[in-house]
Amino acid sequence: MKLLGISGTIVGAKTRILVEKVLEEAKKLDPELEVELLDMKQYDVQFCDGRDPSTYTGDTKTVIDIVSSADFYIIGTPIFQGSITGVLKNLFDLVHPQALRHKVMGFVANGGTYQHYLVIENQLKPIAGYFRAYVAPGYVYAHADHFNRQNELVDEDVLQRIRNLAEEVVHMQKALKAGDIHAYS
Template sequence: MKLVAVSAGLSSPSSTRLLADRLAEATRAGLDGDVEVRVVELRDLAVDIANNMVTGFPSAALREVIDAVTEADGIIAVTPVFTASYSGLFKSFFDVIENTALTGKPVLIAATGGTARHSLVLEHALRPMFAYLRAIVAPTAVYAASEDWGGSGDAITDTLPSRIERAGRDLAGLMSGLSGTAKRGEDEVVPFAEQLAALRKS
């Protein structure tokens, strides 16, 4: 299986890249068999993404990354929080991907920020975006504030390592359930008579 982690961190080293790496490792640990893991740093493709937005044509390097993402069995998408939302670079990358290319694709969403006050970015920005793209978003999303690295959690919030582990298990479960299936296009319509027959059997 192929797992691609997309990191929109701008600095090097980057806490966003570190979170992407740890989520990828947790997902790999939850999968049986060989898993090919690739981490994509969007900052290396910033100019290519901007040019694609203007011209409508991706460079060879960007096309190769887009193909890797759309052909993966699972995706980890991690962004830093800018102005209470995902970064422009993160959004621009997913904007240049055809909006049906992620249909039925398992996606784990995550974000990093300086304060826990921005943790709802996962629910008000990232989850709706991937729902629009008709991806299957893992139930556990991970937000890592500065104090989470090395923090001990509290009575309500688990530690960052435990959240990463749970999110990795979620994505691994989705990938295992969907791997080997045909690529999904438009939703298949089940005839009404067939639906009734299934109800009678149960």
């Protein structure tokens, strides 16, 4: 099983830190798990222009292939202007909806206000619903205050939510794999 962590931003460090922490906790729960981090900072991705995803080339094709080949996901975004990043939205637009169908998604986000956690509820979960993905019941939202000056997560409640999210996505993925939900699609 391949768990892909997506850091859906090209600026800052906190989103990647959150995603990496969940991947680390998932690996502790199941050492056989294959984990990979897709850091969007490392790729020069084209804007989606509505064409068939298989016709893109270069970094754009690489990113589409990485996302499409994963079995389940931890998807992270900072919250800018009360919304997910354009980078993450563009990634969702590039990937064929069938590639995400019946796959487990867990969400992490970070922002500068305590109310921005609502972006997970009001934007990310509906997008997952469109893809007909399975969404972990919990998620992690971290405020800038939850990190120290070295960008280390120091808030114990956030760290516990990270452990809980890792447990949920691993459990859900194993249960779906055991039940072979894809046989019914």
